[in-house]
Amino acid sequence: MPVHPARPVLPSRPCPVCGSDVDPIRAPAVVAYADGLRYLCNRECRTRFLEGERTHESFRPPVIVAPRKDPHTGIIRTHDPAALDPLSRPEQPEIHEVSPPWIGLGAAGVGAILSFFGAVPFVAMASAAATLASVIAAAFGSRLAQRDIGAAAWLAAPLGASLAAVGALLGTLEGAETWASLFGAAFAAAIVNGRIFLDERARQPIDHALANLTALLPEKARVPVDEGSHGELALSEVDAAGLRTGEEVLCIAGEVVPVDGVTLGGSASVLPHPAARLPVTRRAGEPVLAGARVTEGALRLVATRVGPERAIARAARFGTDAGPKTSPGVRRAQRVSFFGGLLAALAGVLALGMGAGLPAALSAVGAVLLAAPLVSLWRAATLPLAAAGASAAARGITFASGAQLERAGRVGVCALSTRGTVTEGEFEVMELHPTGGANAARVLSLVTGAENAVGDTPIGRAIARYAKSENVAPAMVRRAQRLPGRGVTALTPDGESLVIGNRQLLLDEGVSIAVADDEAGRAEARGDTVLFVGIDGRVRAVLALSDPVRPGSRAAVQRLFDLGIEVVLLSGDHRTTAATLARQIDVVNVRAELLPEARGDEVRRLRDTGVEVAVVGHPDSEDTALAEADTAIILGAAGAEGDGRTVALTTHDIRDAAGALFIAHAAREVANRATLVAAIAGSLVIVAAALAFAGPAAAALAGALIDAYALPSGARLLRRVDLRVPAPA
Numbered sequence: 001m002p003v004h005p006a007r008p009v010l011p012s013r014p015c016p017v018c019g020s021d022v023d024p025i026r027a028p029a030v031v032a033y034a035d036g037l038r039y040l041c042n043r044e045c046r047t048r049f050l051e052g053e054r055t056h057e058s059f060r061p062p063v064i065v066a067p068r069k070d071p072h073t074g075i076i077r078t079h080d081p082a083a084l085d086p087l088s089r090p091e092q093p094e095i096h097e098v099s100p101p102w103i104g105l106g107a108a109g110v111g112a113i114l115s116f117f118g119a120v121p122f123v124a125m126a127s128a129a130a131t132l133a134s135v136i137a138a139a140f141g142s143r144l145a146q147r148d149i150g151a152a153a154w155l156a157a158p159l160g161a162s163l164a165a166v167g168a169l170l171g172t173l174e175g176a177e178t179w180a181s182l183f184g185a186a187f188a189a190a191i192v193n194g195r196i197f198l199d200e201r202a203r204q205p206i207d208h209a210l211a212n213l214t215a216l217l218p219e220k221a222r223v224p225v226d227e228g229s230h231g232e233l234a235l236s237e238v239d240a241a242g243l244r245t246g247e248e249v250l251c252i253a254g255e256v257v258p259v260d261g262v263t264l265g266g267s268a269s270v271l272p273h274p275a276a277r278l279p280v281t282r283r284a285g286e287p288v289l290a291g292a293r294v295t296e297g298a299l300r301l302v303a304t305r306v307g308p309e310r311a312i313a314r315a316a317r318f319g320t321d322a323g324p325k326t327s328p329g330v331r332r333a334q335r336v337s338f339f340g341g342l343l344a345a346l347a348g349v350l351a352l353g354m355g356a357g358l359p360a361a362l363s364a365v366g367a368v369l370l371a372a373p374l375v376s377l378w379r380a381a382t383l384p385l386a387a388a389g390a391s392a393a394a395r396g397i398t399f400a401s402g403a404q405l406e407r408a409g410r411v412g413v414c415a416l417s418t419r420g421t422v423t424e425g426e427f428e429v430m431e432l433h434p435t436g437g438a439n440a441a442r443v444l445s446l447v448t449g450a451e452n453a454v455g456d457t458p459i460g461r462a463i464a465r466y467a468k469s470e471n472v473a474p475a476m477v478r479r480a481q482r483l484p485g486r487g488v489t490a491l492t493p494d495g496e497s498l499v500i501g502n503r504q505l506l507l508d509e510g511v512s513i514a515v516a517d518d519e520a521g522r523a524e525a526r527g528d529t530v531l532f533v534g535i536d537g538r539v540r541a542v543l544a545l546s547d548p549v550r551p552g553s554r555a556a557v558q559r560l561f562d563l564g565i566e567v568v569l570l571s572g573d574h575r576t577t578a579a580t581l582a583r584q585i586d587v588v589n590v591r592a593e594l595l596p597e598a599r600g601d602e603v604r605r606l607r608d609t610g611v612e613v614a615v616v617g618h619p620d621s622e623d624t625a626l627a628e629a630d631t632a633i634i635l636g637a638a639g640a641e642g643d644g645r646t647v648a649l650t651t652h653d654i655r656d657a658a659g660a661l662f663i664a665h666a667a668r669e670v671a672n673r674a675t676l677v678a679a680i681a682g683s684l685v686i687v688a689a690a691l692a693f694a695g696p697a698a699a700a701l702a703g704a705l706i707d708a709y710a711l712p713s714g715a716r717l718l719r720r721v722d723l724r725v726p727a728p729a
Contacts, residue, residue: 017045017053019670028470050371098200104193109185110480111165115182118172127182128169134189135161142196145375153374154457157196157703160369162190167362174359179364184697188370188705190553193701195707199375204709205718210316216274216291217312221258243306250300260290260310260639261301268297271652273396273638274312280651287639289396289650304641311398311638311648314390318382318402328406329379332675358477363696367689371699373682376710380674383714386665391721396650397660398638408631408647409668411661412611414560415603418571418581419458421635421654422553427462427545430528435516435564443533445475446499447543450490453480462545485572485595492535499534503574504593506532506539516542520574527580529573549584556658557585563665567707568606570599570625571617600624614647616657633657659725666720674713681706 012021027039027048040046058189060637111130114359116556118124139158146154198439221240235250240258243249248264252256258271263286269279271293279295282288305311385402391398399405401479416422434440448467451460452474467474477498487501489509499509503520506513510533513520520530523544530545533541560567571578578592603625606613615622615629619637626632633644635657638648647664649656685702690693694702 007685013039015041015045017038017041017048017538029153050640053303053399055389056317058556093690096123096205098197101137101193101197103139104134104141105190106638107131107137108193109133109191111186111189112183115179115186118179118182121173124169124172124182127186128165129183131165131186131189131663132162133206134186134193135165136640137191138193138319141193142199145199149375149378151713152377156369156372156374157192157700160366160372160696161192161700163187163362163366163369164188165366166321167359167366170362173360181695184695185366188366188696188700191697191704192370195375195700195704198707199348199379199711202379202713202715203383206390208593209394209718213291213312213315213390213393216256218258219309222252222255224248224250241307241465243303245303245306247303247306249301249303250298251294251301253294253296255294255376256290257290257292257294257301259297259301259303259497260287260305261303262287263299263641264302266298267299268299268556269295269298271295274394276396280579288581289398289638289639304452304639306625306671312393313391313400314401315386318385318405320401328403330385330402332381332727360692361666364690364692367511367694367696367699370696371682371685371689371694373678373703373706373710375709376678376682376703377675378711380678381556381671383711384671384674384717385665387714387717388663388721391725392660392663395656395659395725397656397663398644398648399664404631404645404647404666405670406668407612407645408664409566409593410659411614411631411664413566413568413606413627414579414614414616414661415606415625416557416587416654417599417615417625418569418573418578419547420621420652422569422581422585423549423616425457425547425652427529429462429466431546432466433516433542434537435519435541438535440541441470441472442475443535443541443646444472444488446477446492446535447479447533448450448472449474450488450498450500453477453490454482454488456480457713458547459529459545463543487531496536497534499673500531500543500570501533502530502593506534509534510540511537513538513539513681519578524574524576525580527577529585549581550654552653552655554585556654558589559655559658559662562664565614565661566611570594570602570622571600572596580694584693596621597624600628603628616654618652633660662725666724670713670717674710678706678710686688 001213012023014020015022016038018041022039022041029040031038031040031046031049033208037484038049040049055694084351107130111134114123114130118127139155142154161319165182165185167310168185171181217240219240220237221243222235223238225236227232243259249257249259249261251268253268263282263284267281267283270282270288271277271279273289273293283300287304288299289312290305291312307316308317328417385405386404389402390665399408419425422586432440432444434443444467448463450458451463454460464474476493477490478493480488482488483505483634486505487499490498492498497509499711503513515530516532516539519542520532523530528544528546531543531545533543557567566589568591569578571581571589571590571592572594573581573592575590575592578590582588582590593724594602599622603613603615607628607630612630614631614633615625616633617626618635619626626634629645631647633647633649635649635652635654638650640648643699647660649660682703683696685699689699
C-alpha cells in the first residue's frame, strides 16, 4: 500500500520471525526489550517470537546513553551502550570437597615409625623432624583460618605438638625418655592435622550456604540516566560494587535486584527473597531486598544499603562483627582465645616449679596447648550465628547484626499488634445499625465522606466499598480530622457535628452511647470492631466491621509457646473484641483499648519486669511500640532503613516473625551448649595436662573429641532450621 508523501517514513526493519520488511512507525506488533524494540509484521509472528522463534533476528538498536555525572565526585562518566545486555542471575558457586591432609598425616606416620628406633640419636632427631614437618603442614593448611580465629587459637595446637616433639627429643637425647614420648608427639601431630580437617569440614556447609546467597547478587546494575536536554530516560550499566547509598537503580523483568532499596516508581511482580516461589507486587514506597528477582514489570529503586551492608550479605560477618555489633558470645570467645596462651605459660611455670626438668616442662606446656579447645570455643560461638543469618536471609528474614540475632534469642515476651499483624488488616463492613430513627443512607453518606476526607485507611476503604454496594454517594463534609486510634471528627454540610469512632471518642465529644451499647456489645462479642456515629450530639448508628484472623496466626502463636515465650496481645479495640480475637489464637494476656502512644508505655512496662521483649508489627501503625522493644520485628520492611534492634521481614506473615525468633533461639541454644561443653571439658583436660596426668597424645585425643562435638554446631543448626522452619512460598 503506497504511503502518502506527507507522512513520516523510517528505514524498514526485518521482522525477526519471517524476515518481512516492517515500517517501525506502522508496525502491527511491537515487543519492548531492554536493548530496544522488536517490530513484527503481524500478530502471528509476535506469538511465534514470544515462543522463542528468532529465525531472522538481526536488529539490535543501540541504547543511547548520555554521559553520566557521578553525584559524589562530579566526574563525567560514559559507558558502552553495547554492554546493556539483559542481566542474569549468576550461577551457583561450586564448593569443592575438603581433601584430607595426606601430607601432614604421612609425615606424622613417618615420625611414628621412626620413634620405635628412637634409641639411636640420629633416628630420634629424624622422628622429631618428621613430626615437626607434620605440624608445619598442619599450620600451613589452616592459614586461612587465622583471619577468623586469631593467631593465638590458630597456633595453639600446632605449637603444642611442636613443643611435645622437642621435649621428647631432648628427653631421649638425655637418656631419660623412651620411644613412647616420640611416638606420642607424632600421634599428637597426626591428631592436629585431623582436627584442622574437621574444622574445615565443619565450616563447609555454612560457607556453602553463604556463598549461595552472595552468588545471587548480580555484578552489574542498571542506572537510569537523563538523556540530553529532553529528559528522556536511558540506561547505563555500572558495576554493582561501585553503587552508593542514595543512587537510583532500575530493574526490569528477569533481573535480580542488586541493592537493598525503596521503590521510587513503577510497579512490578518480584520474588521477594531467595526461597520465594510466589511473586508479590512491589509499588512506590515499598522496600525491596537485594537478591529479589523481578518477574514482571520494572522497578526504579533508591539504594538504602549497598555492598557488604546489604542484608543478604551481612550474615557472613555475624561471627566477626566488631564494636557494638559484636555479640556477647563472640566477645567471650575472644577473651578465651586471648587468655589461652597465658594459661599455657602458667602451666609451664608450674611444671618447672615442680622440678620436672625442661623436657617434662615442654611436654606439659605442649599437652596444655593441645588440650585447649580454643578453635572449638571460637567456632561454637561464631558458626551458629553465621548459619542462622544465612538460613534467615534465605527465607526473607534479616537481622541487623550478630549481636541483634543473639539478643533476639533471649526474648521472653512477644507483644503482637492486632490489626494487620494477627489479623488480615483489611476490614469489611458487616452491618450498619441506625438508632433513634436515623436515616441509614444519610448516615452512611456522611461517614463515607468523612473517611474519604482524612485519607486512605483500611476502615475508610471498607466503608467506601460498603457504600458503593449500597449505591450511596459520599457527602461533602467540612473540617474533617483524623484522630489516630480513636476515630474521625467533622462537620456535616448542615453544620452539625459529626463524630465517628470508639466509645472514648464519643464520650470525650459529649455524646452519650447508652442507646447503642447493647447493639455494640453483640457485635463485639462476635469479634467485630465497632464504630459509633454521633451526629449533632446524639448517637445515630453503630457500624460493625470484621477483620478476620490471618490463617497462620494460630500456628505462629503456638511456635512462640513452644519456645517458652509469653505472648501478649496489644489492641486498640474494646476489651470484648480483643478478648474474642485472643481466644481464637489461644492468647491469654490481652492489653485492650490502647492508643498508639499508650502501646509504647505498655511495652516499657513489660521490659521493666526484666525480660527481653519483642514487638511484631508495622512501622506505620506501631512505631511507638516498636521503638520501645528490645527486638523490633517489622513486617514487610526488609530492604528499608532500620536501627540496630531491628529484625525485618520481606513478608507480612506473622509466621515468619515466629520463625525469626525460632532461628534466633536455636542459634543461641546451640552456641551456648557447644561452648559450655567445650569450656568445661577443655578445662578438665587442661588441668590434667598441667599436672602431668595427661600427656600430649592423650591431651590431643581429648581435644579432638571436644572438637568433634563443638565444631559441627553450625552445621547442626542448618539442618535443624531446615526441618523446623520450612522456606515460605
